[in-house]
Amino acid sequence: MQSNTRGSAEAREWANEQAARVGAEVHRLRTEVHRISAVQLAERTAELGYPITRGTIAKIESNSRAAKLDVAELAVLAKALCVPPIQLLYPQLPDGPVEVLPNVRVRSVDAMTWFSGEEMEYTDNDLGVSRAANDTAEVRREKWECSLPVRATRSLLFKKEGIRSAELMVEGKSDAEHVEFWVRRLEERTRELIELREKLRQDGLYVSDSDG
Incomplete structure (x- = not known):
């Protein structure tokens, strides 16, 4: 029978620090x-469709809810305060230290890029989807397969940005030679995007043809 480590003093302290940081x-x-x-902030949350009362806001700010932190509250408060939710979680960006998991202290920027899925390449720490220095081949394979939706989304965004850049270059060039070059690049990048979308559909992901 496994022990319940969530009830340990160490685990409670970590959870409490997270909630206190957000508050x-x-x-x-x-x-x-x-x-x-706090009343005005509560009104903003109500306008967003998920009312958070003044009293609840006061408890969140003072961390008097026994480390309770709802994802819904995090998202709505972030929107009401005009910041990404991740800034509430890791406010000491870029380089302030943060205990991102129990006994795992990293720079806030490392926590942010792990949480958002931006950091997908080699790293010397053990966070999530990254290929850590001490990973076995099996662990690396698991991380690669499990992180497909995030990696796919990043690839799509990269392809779309390439298309937008090529479009701007076509619009900004006046001589025929440079226009022709960037038109070819635009066609090439558009074709790559179409092929990537089809591959991701074959991998079982939901991919829209719309860029909206």
Whole structure:
């Protein structure tokens, strides 16, 4: 029978630090950046369709809910405060230290890129999907397969950005030689995007032809 480590003092302290960090950043953004009351912030959350009461906001800011932190609250408060949700989780960006998992301390930027899926390449720490220095071949394979949706999305965004860049170059060039070159690049990148979308569909991912 496995022991329940979530109830350990160490685990509770880590969870409490996470909630306290979020609460402190909510308070800072509300009072120092937006300079609004908790009532006004509550009104903003109501306008977003998920009301968070003034009392709840006060408890979040003071971390008086026994480390309770809802994903829904995190998302709505971030939107109401005009920041990405990840900034509430890791407010000491870029290089402030943060305990991203119990007993795993990294720079805030490393925590951010792990959480958002941006950091998918080699790293010397053990966070998530990265190919860590001490990974076995089996672990690397598992990470590669499990992270397909995030990697696929990054590839799509990269291809789309390439198309946008080529379109801008076509529009900005006046001489025929350079226009022809960038038209060819645009056609090539568009074809690559179509092929990538089809491959991802074959891999079982939902991929739209729309860029909207």
